[in-house]
Amino acid sequence: MEPLKPFSASLVPLPIENIDTDQIIPARYLKVTDKNSLAEGCFTDWRQDPDFVLNNPRYQNGHILVAGHNFGCGSSREHAPWALKAYGFRAVISTYFADIFRNNSLKNGLLPIVVDAETHQALLDLAEEAPEAEIHIDLASQTVTLPNGQKASFPIDPFSKTCLLEGIDELGYLMKQTPEIEAFEVSHPARVQTLQS
Amino acid sequence: MPKTLFEKIWDAHVVSHPPNSPAVLYVDLHLVHEVTSPQAFTELRQRGIKARRPLQTIATMDHSTPTTPRGADGLIPVTDAMAVTQLKTLVDNCNDHGIPVFELGTEKQGIVHVIGPELGLTQPGMTIVCGDSHTSTHGAFGALAFGIGTSEVAHVLATQTLLQNKPSTYEIRVDGQLQEGVTAKDIILAVIANIGIGGGTGHVFEYTGSAIRSLSMEARMTICNMSIEGGARAGLIAPDETTFDYIQGRPHAPQGADWDKAVAYWRTLPSDEGAIYDKQLILDANTLAPMITYGTNPGMGMSITERVPDPKQISDNSQKMALDKALAYMDLQPGQPLLGHKVDVVFVGSCTNSRISDLRQAAEMIKGHRVAEGVRMLVVPGSQTVKRQAEAEGLHKVFVEAGAEWREAGCSMCIAMNGDQLQPGQYAVSTSNRNFEGRQGRGGRTFLASPLTAVASAINGVVTDPRTMVAERAYEVSPA
Ligand code: SF4
Numbered sequence: 001m002e003p004l005k006p007f008s009a010s011l012v013p014l015p016i017e018n019i020d021t022d023q024i025i026p027a028r029y030l031k032v033t034d035k036n037s038l039a040e041g042c043f044t045d046w047r048q049d050p051d052f053v054l055n056n057p058r059y060q061n062g063h064i065l066v067a068g069h070n071f072g073c074g075s076s077r078e079h080a081p082w083a084l085k086a087y088g089f090r091a092v093i094s095t096y097f098a099d100i101f102r103n104n105s106l107k108n109g110l111l112p113i114v115v116d117a118e119t120h121q122a123l124l125d126l127a128e129e130a131p132e133a134e135i136h137i138d139l140a141s142q143t144v145t146l147p148n149g150q151k152a153s154f155p156i157d158p159f160s161k162t163c164l165l166e167g168i169d170e171l172g173y174l175m176k177q178t179p180e181i182e183a184f185e186v187s188h189p190a191r192v193q194t195l196q197s
Numbered sequence: 198m199p200k201t202l203f204e205k206i207w208d209a210h211v212v213s214h215p216p217n218s219p220a221v222l223y224v225d226l227h228l229v230h231e232v233t234s235p236q237a238f239t240e241l242r243q244r245g246i247k248a249r250r251p252l253q254t255i256a257t258m259d260h261s262t263p264t265t266p267r268g269a270d271g272l273i274p275v276t277d278a279m280a281v282t283q284l285k286t287l288v289d290n291c292n293d294h295g296i297p298v299f300e301l302g303t304e305k306q307g308i309v310h311v312i313g314p315e316l317g318l319t320q321p322g323m324t325i326v327c328g329d330s331h332t333s334t335h336g337a338f339g340a341l342a343f344g345i346g347t348s349e350v351a352h353v354l355a356t357q358t359l360l361q362n363k364p365s366t367y368e369i370r371v372d373g374q375l376q377e378g379v380t381a382k383d384i385i386l387a388v389i390a391n392i393g394i395g396g397g398t399g400h401v402f403e404y405t406g407s408a409i410r411s412l413s414m415e416a417r418m419t420i421c422n423m424s425i426e427g428g429a430r431a432g433l434i435a436p437d438e439t440t441f442d443y444i445q446g447r448p449h450a451p452q453g454a455d456w457d458k459a460v461a462y463w464r465t466l467p468s469d470e471g472a473i474y475d476k477q478l479i480l481d482a483n484t485l486a487p488m489i490t491y492g493t494n495p496g497m498g499m500s501i502t503e504r505v506p507d508p509k510q511i512s513d514n515s516q517k518m519a520l521d522k523a524l525a526y527m528d529l530q531p532g533q534p535l536l537g538h539k540v541d542v543v544f545v546g547s548c549t550n551s552r553i554s555d556l557r558q559a560a561e562m563i564k565g566h567r568v569a570e571g572v573r574m575l576v577v578p579g580s581q582t583v584k585r586q587a588e589a590e591g592l593h594k595v596f597v598e599a600g601a602e603w604r605e606a607g608c609s610m611c612i613a614m615n616g617d618q619l620q621p622g623q624y625a626v627s628t629s630n631r632n633f634e635g636r637q638g639r640g641g642r643t644f645l646a647s648p649l650t651a652v653a654s655a656i657n658g659v660v661t662d663p664r665t666m667v668a669e670r671a672y673e674v675s676p677a
Contacts, residue, residue, distance in 0.1 A: 015515055015518070016515070016518060016519055016522060017515045017516060017518075017519045018394055018395065018494050018496075018519055020494065020631075020633045022631065022633040022634070022635060022636050023633065023634060023635070026635055026639070027260075027612045027613055027614040027636070028613065028614045030232050030260070030261070030614055031232075031261055031277070031279035031280055031282075031283050031614065032235075032279070032283075033235035033236070033239075033282060033283055033286050034235075034236065034239070035236050045634065045635050045639055068515045068518075068519070069395065069515060070394065070395035070398070070428070073394055073395060073428065073494070074330065074425075074494075074631060074633060075329075075330050075631075076233070076328060076329055076330040076344035076345060076346055077232075077233065077346075078233070078236075078328075078346035078347040078348060079347075096395060096398070098395065098398060098428065099398055099399060099428070099430050100330060100344055100345070100346060100430065103345075103346060103349070104346035104347075104348065107346065107348040107349075108348070157219070157362065158217050159217060159218045159219055159360070162217075170348070170352065170360055171240065171244070171348070171351055171352055171355060171356075173360075174221065174352055174355070174356045174358060174360065175246075175355065175356060177212065177213060177221050177356065177358065178356070180212050180213040180221065181212055181221070181223070181249075181356055181357065181358055184212040184213075184223055185223075185357075188209075188223070191223060191225050192250065192253065
């Protein structure tokens with residue numbers, strides 16, 4: 001995975017709470033066997049509505065989604081962050097994320113950024129007033145900076161942060177645990193015979 | 198220190214816990230299906246890695262498979278080219294890695310969360326994962342079971358482990374006794390309506406209390422299944438005699454001396470007296486009514502006799518917007534009752550409610566009635582095993598005689614990616630677990646409810662309180 005560098009981008013406001021992964025990518029798009037062909041399915045049903053924000057020319061250049069509370073709930077489909085990335089999003093900002101979506105996003109370099117309600121509102125206001133305005137996201141210092149200089153910090157677990165900043169892939173990391181895994185299997189023989197009976 | 202059931206299972210599976218890193222957690226059983234696995238196998242292939250424990254892995258076909266009747270050749274025809282490719286990819290991948298796979302229409306095939314338990318693969322104290330959020334179902338056995346993403350599917354295939362941060366615990370205690378016509382599905386819909394769909398995020402539920410203890414294993418699975426709808430990745434119920442009775446004698450259950458050893462271990466698993474949970478919710482089963490959802494997430498639920506809430510009475514702006522949007526999608530008015538609302542489709546199925554006891558309940562209620570004119574009712578068994586059992590009991594005849602469709606096993610209309618789906622604007626009473634916009638078909642509108650409520654509504658063609666029918670039946674059969 002590519003190391004994640006600081007970046008600036010403008011916003012797309014979608015302040016609806018509990019946006020589930022069936023909206024982000026409906027199930028009928030899940031018959032693919034790859035990750036890259038999902039842009040078309042991203043929010044596709046909502047995009048049928050001409051007034052939907054992704055159809056609004058003001059937000060055509062936005063690469064950061066500002067979404068409502070509990071974004072990404074529902075299905076565990078990793079197709080959701082794949083679709084968001086394929087569509088061009090680099091980060092999603094919300095006040096809260098569903099667990100599995102957050103995990104899946106971190107593994108794909110799509111930053112799930114949790115901010116407090118006040119910052120969230122400030123970002124929505126900014127998107128409304130100045131759609132072209134860019135905010136700056138710096139993972140190393142865990143800060144979001146608005147054009148007026150206002151800063152907000154966001155939490156991230158130290159392990160995911162290191163992985164993203166250094167481009168470490170988790171599978172490679174886990175493979176290095178092989179001696180420990182072997183030792184565990186030897187000391188827990190009952191665990192490794194599930195289907196052998 | 199007294200430990201909870203969750204902590205006992207967690208502690209027994211920590212392989213290592215390097216500093217500043219999540220724990221490396223061992224996975225006992227990995228369930229795989231066609232939709233969330235292809236990209237994981239690709240990852241392994243690109244790295245030249247083989248599955249570490251292919252025999253602790255089992256694959257089935259369920260999501261993109263049609264449930265239409267078999268052809269003259271005895272096979273279930275798959276006509277969607279992408280589904281054909283996806284299913285073939287699964288078989289090829291499993292063969293490559295030596296993973297057992299239950300192909301479409303074969304003896305043991307079915308919804309992943311139905312077959313694990315029925316084959317005796319799901320056992321107390323295990324860690325079980327699958328690239329599917331309803332893996333929480335298996336928690337009914339006192340197993341730590343949760344859904345993972347496709348990257349993690351690759352992690353488990355390659356290493357039989359996962360990197361996990363330890364979640365917090367949340368006790369959901371349900372005491373008392375359910376009234377006639379009220380079922381496990383109503384308990385879990387009530388829990389979710391209570392805490393909201395994000396209420397359990399970061400937590401593992403443990404369902405406790407006398408109402409839970411008195412439930413059958415299949416009813417317990419219905420409850421644990423929807424833990425994720427409350428935001429919790431896993432939901433557990435302590436194993437007890439009901440659990441052991443269910444497992445004993447199943448194809449993959451331990452036998453002889455191994456059985457005794459296993460049961461002795463399983464008896465050590467329940468939470469210790471005085472164990473502390475991070476959060477708690479207490480619910481009274483005695484006062485529960487049948488539940489139904491009115492909105493576009495499973496937390497938007499109410500007693501079936503209540504009225505649709507009014508967005509104007511919600512102060513939080515984003516919540517208000519969400520309800521406005523939901524009611525617009527559902528084409529419902531604030532203050533409107535759902536009782537008597539027209540229904541186009543009734544779906545009995547999904548990993549929530551497609552087991553034999555669900556089908557028996559549904560058949561019992563529909564016997565002697567007909568599906569109302571203009572209503573389409575589908576009954577979709579959760580697995581080939583359930584289907585055979587139901588047919589041996591003649592349940593399929595009851596459904597067909599009543600005017601319902603009896604289908605092959607699979608996810609069917611729960612997910613609308615296999616040909617079974619609602620038409621835009623249609624209303625369904627569904628025994629599945631998600632009422633998200635478009636979940637059962639683009640533009641389709643879902644009321645989630647129990648099998649009893651679903652069947653009662655099919656008979657009347659409108660949303661119906663099953664208690665009125667239960668009472669009627671009791672009257673019909675009581676001696677004069
Ligand atoms: S029945 Fe529905 S919820 Fe269950 S596994 Fe299938 S698609 Fe998922």
